[in-house]
Structure formats: structure tokens, C-alpha cells
Amino acid sequence: MKSVILKVANIIGETGVYRFLCPGRVPVFMLHRVTDGSDGIPGDMTAERLRGYLRYLSSRGYSVLTMDQLWQFLNKGTSIPSKSVMFTIDDGFSDHHDVAAQVFDEFGFPLNFFVITGLLDEQLWPWDDQIAYAVNRTRISVTDLQLPFGGKYSVNLADIGLRRTIREIRNALKIVNQEHVYQWLSAELYSKLEVDFPDTIPREYRPMSWDDARSLKERGHGVYPHTCTHRILSTLALEEKQHEINEARKRVEQELAQCPDVFAYPTGRPSDYDRADIEEVKRAGFKMAFNTVPDYIRAGCSQYELPRFSLPENTADFLQIVNRFEALKEKVPRQPNRSRSFLPTR
Template identity: 75%
Template sequence: MKSVVLKFVNLVGETGLYRLLCPGRIPVFMLHRVTDGNDNVPGDMTADKLRSYLRYLSSRKYNVLSMEQLWQVLEKGGPIPSKTVMFTIDDGFFDHHDVAAKVFDEFGFPLNFFVITGLLDKHLWPWDDQIAYALNRTELRQVSLQLPSGGEYSIDLSVKNIRQTAREIRNALKKDKQAHIYRWLKEELYHKLKVEFPCNIPPEYQPMSWDDARSLRERGHGVYPHTCSHRILSALVSDEKHQEINEARKRVEQELQYTPEVFAYPTGRRSDYDLADIDELKRAGFKMAFNTVPNYVSQGCSHFELPRFSVPGAVADFIQIVNRFEAMKEKLPNQPMVSRSFLPTR
């Protein structure tokens, strides 16, 4: 029954009715990993699935914005074209360049990359991915940990699966001290799980190179900073916030020979950044910043809290967002703005 209703909803959406009734809204989509037959790449977004989404947009004459075009729309305050969407992708892994960008190139659509500069420099790989890596390799089922703040935390893989456990550990660490999170992972989590910490970044978490990033810009894509280390900004003191934001901007400027003015918060919930971070971004010269709160961008949005939808796993859900049905739900009584399936996974 639900699938029949959704099909009807999307058929109505094809008429443009929802866009007409809910004007001035742009869905900005967020990708993380895109696989092209490589079973080692985490996530379930395949190149073929992504291609089908872009084919839908192309066949219906949608305008896919570059970052500069979005800025012009928001800054000038003019009407937002009805058939408008935008795409971003976070972190800077190899598949972003090798797979995702090539799919966008097929359609001539721009993709906006937010890169962890420490990842591209091969100094680290994201702490949240390090959690999943360790859990997938431990032979232990039950472990007691001491969090960075000193609190106790228990893992029981006989009760909860690896994905759920990784999410819960990540959420606990996001609320804890993040200053030395990478050292804690190696000395506490890996040690207690009896997993050898890899000497080099594992193949599935390898980054794109700075040469790749330069190639992306030459092909019309955007590349912007996503901090140096992907630590949660709201869990850092002011000097650490300053370093994460300003050094990431500096590295992008050094490598790509331009001054970036757009930023994305690590993991991006509203609890993951604060007003001090926004002030730091403004002092550094940024003009826009994205979170991961699932909603449409509109003229009324703060330029430093621009929302994004995670790209859904089902094409029907994707069409529902594109055609603005999620905005229509605001007008219906007792309806949530966003389905849980559209919430970010990180």
C-alpha cells in the first residue's frame, strides 16, 4: 500500500504541482562513498544507481548548480528557478574522483567536493571510519572501554551488530573530548579490541590526491575544505577550532591556488558545531557553510547553516525530494518534514 501511495505522490510531482505550491526551495544533496564494483568500498551507493538519478534530472531538464551559482542565487536574492538541484560529496576518498566525478562528467553536471585536508595529505583517515574498521576485524564480542573523558563504555557485539555498534560509539565520542581522539582510537579502542592498527591507510579508505583535486577544478567541479582532521568542532576548544578551520583553508589555497570561501561541518548535525565555529568561519573569510540537517535551501536560510539531504537509496525517495514533496508535507497536518530514511548516516 505504501509503495502505491508513493508512486501516486511522485506521479503528481511530475506535473510540477509541488514545485508550484512550494517555490524558492533548492534540494542540496550529499554523497559520501560511490562504488563501481569494488566490494571493499563502504556504503551502498553504486555508480549505476547514481547514474540513474542524474539521468532522471537530465531527461527532465533540471539545472544542477555549481557552488558559485548557488551563491549568486542566495546573495542576489532573486527568484530560485523551479527545476534546480545541487550535489555535494564529503571527505575526499579516492572513489570521489575515480567514480563519482566521472558519473557527473557524463552528464556535464558539477559536483562540489568537501575534503579533509589531513586525509589528502595522508596524515590520517577519518576517526569514525577507524571505528568501523576495528569492529569489523575484532574477534572479541564484549569489551569495556574508557572514553577520552574517563567515563566507562561497554561494547557487546553479541547483542548488537557492527553497524549499530559503530554508530553508537561514534555518537558517544562526538559528545566527548575530541582533542586527542586519534591517539585514543589507537591506544584504547584498537588495544582493547586486540586489533592491529594499520601502518598505512587501508585501501578502502585511501584518499584522492591533490592532483586529482586540481583535475576536478579544471573540469568544472568545486573543491572546498572540510577541516583538517574531521574532528567535531563543537567538542574542541577555541585554539583547536581555529586550527581546524584556518589550516584546512590554507592547505586548499596552497594546493589549488585559489581562496576557498565555502565550508562543510564534520558530520554536520546542529550539535556538531556552535556559534563560536560560525564566528571563526566568518573571521577566516568564508561566505557559506553546510550542515547535514535534511531540508531545502531557501532565501531565508543562514548562509552558515545551509542544509543538505543525504542521497536516498531508493529512486522514488530521490524523486520525492527533487519534486519538493518533502516541502509540501510542511503544509499537511501532523506530518514530519523529513522521512527518517533521508537522515544522514554519519
């Protein structure tokens, strides 16, 4: 019954009635990994599904905004088409350039890349992905992990399985000081799970190159910093925050010969950054910053806490956001929490 109601609601949404009732709302979609089906890339968004979404937007006259167009809307009050959306993709993996960008190029749509500069420099790969890598390769069923700065997590794969274990270790690390999280991975996680620490970044986590990033800029896409190491800013001391923000900005400027003015907070929940982080982002010269709160951007919202929807895994949810039915639901009291598919995936 629920799926039938949603289908009918989306059909009505294509008439534009929800956009009329909820004007001035722009959905920004966030991707992480895009697979072509044969590359072994972890993640649920396939190139074909993404292509289907963009085909829908193209066939119905939607505008896919650039960062500058969004800035003009927020800061200058410039009008934008009611049928407007934006897309971002986080981290800087090779599939972002090799797969995702290729799909967007087919339609002439811009995609905005938030890159971990340490990943593109091949100095590291994200700590949360390393957890998945190690847990998926261990033959140990039960062990205790000593978490950074105290606390313990008891691994019991026989009881709760791989996916839940990965999620729980990630969540445990999100609330502790992450200053030495990468040292902890090699010294504690890999050691206790008896998994060899890779000498090089594994193929499935291989980054795009800075040459790739330059190519993206030349093709009309945006490339912006997402910190140096993807550590959660709210857990870090002031000097570490400043390094993550300023050095990432400097590296993008050095490589792309263009001063980046947009930033994305790692993991991006309201608990993952604080007022000090926002002030540092401002001082660094950024004019906009994105989190991962699932909501629409509208005039008057904070330019340093811009929300994003995770790109849904099914078309009905995608249409619900695009056609602003999700915005209309906000006006109806006692609505249930958003679908899990709208929530951040990391």
C-alpha cells in the first residue's frame, strides 16, 4: 500500500504542484562510490542507475546547478529555475573520475567533487574504509579492540556479522579523539584482526590523480577540499582542525591553480563539526560548506551548514526528493522520520 501511495504521489509531483507549494527549495545530492558493475568497487550506486536518474532530469528540463549558481542564489538572491538540483561526490576515489564523471559528461551536467587531499597524494586512504577492509578479511571471530583514548569494543563476528561490526566500530571511532586514528588502525585493528596492513592503497580504494582532478575542472566540474585525512573535525584539537582545513585548501590551490572556496565536513553530521570548525572554515576563505543533514537548501539558510541528501538507491525515493514531495511532507504534522535511504551512508 505504501509503495502504491508513493507512486501516485510521484505522478502528481511531476505536474509541479509540490514545487509550487514548496518554492525556493534546492535538493543537493551526495554520492560516495559509483560502480560500473565489473570493477569490484564497494557501494550500491551503479552507473546505470545513476544514468537513469540523470536521464530523467534531462528529459524533463531540470537544471543541474554549479557551485557558482548556488552561491548566486544564496548570497545575491539570484533566481534559479524551480526545477533545479545539484550533485556532489565525496572523497576522491578513482571511480569518481573514471565512472561517475563519465556519466555526468554524457548529459553535460556538472558534478562537484570533494576530495581528501591526502588520498590524492596517496599518503593514506580513509580510516572508515580501512575498517571495512580489515573486517572483511579477518579470520578472527572474537577479539577485543582497545579504542583510542580508552574504551573497548568486543568483536564477535559469529553473533552480529560483518556489516554490523563495521558499522559499530566506525561509530565507536566517530566519538573519540581522532588525532592518532591512522596509527591506531595499523597498531591495533589490523594487529588484533590478524590482517596484513597493505603496503599500498588497495585497488578498490585507489584514488583519482591530480591530473584527473585537473581534467575534471577543464570539463566544467567543481573540485573542492574535504580535509587532508578525513578525520572528524569536532574530535580534534584546534591546531589539528586548522591543519585539516588550511592544508587541504592549499593543496587543491597548488594542484589546480585556482583558489577553492567551498568545503565539505568529513562525515558531516551536526556532531562531527562545531562552532570552532565553522569559524576556521570562514577564516580559511571558504564561502560555503556542506554537511550531510538530509534537507533542502533554501534562501536564508546558513552558508556554512548546507544540507545534502544521500542519493537514494531506488527511483521512487529519488523522485520524492526531486519533485519536492519530501518538502511537502515537512508541512504535515506527525510525519515519521525520513527514509533511511535519505540518510548519510558514512
